[in-house]
Amino acid sequence: MDILTEIKLSAEKTAEEIIETGKLTKGDILVVGCSTSEVMGSKIGTDSNFETATAIYEGIASVCDKKGIFIAAQCCEHLNRAIIIEKEAIGNAPYCNVIPQPKAGGSFATNAYRHFKNPVAVEHIRADAGIDIGFTLIGMHLKEVAVPVRLVNNKIGEATVLAARTRAKFIGGERAVYDKEML
Secondary structure, X not given: OOHHHHHHHHHHHHHHHHHHHOOOOOOOEEEEEEOHHHHOOXXXXXXXXXXXXXXXXXXXXXXHHHHOOEEEEEOOHHHOOOEEEEHHHHOOOOOEOOOOEOOEXXXXXXXXXXXOOOEEEEOOOOEOEEEEEOOOOOHHHEOOOEXXXXXOOOEEOOEEEXXXXXXXXXXXXXXXXXXXXXX
């Protein structure tokens, strides 16, 4: 098996795992930050690789598309970590005019932009779960109560994969009763 096929399969398994662990359902948003440099064993921001990003995107999208989950692709710091997402996912929220490029937005966000039906860029999103491939700092795009998820599939190529799901806030104090399905 070649390296790009391995990367695609790793991305697919990682997406399956966070979707299951995070109990994501149709219409939910999965934010993905991805350093292809880190995946290929280089320092973040030094070796953007479009083919690697394509493999990762295809692996994640194959799982999300089947379940009706929106991918929110985080751009790199050159675009202030803006998000590329399907316009359908944001309703009437405002969006920006930018088209990511491999060296200005990142290869993963560029892939998403090219594959989405109606892509837009937004400055902020509140996703239901997230995958951080190579320490890209996705936390700013998660809902307020993020819960770290220890993945079994915690490597894609050479990059460490971190993940989080979100949950509803607890309110009410010690006498409150909580819905265990929402934990």
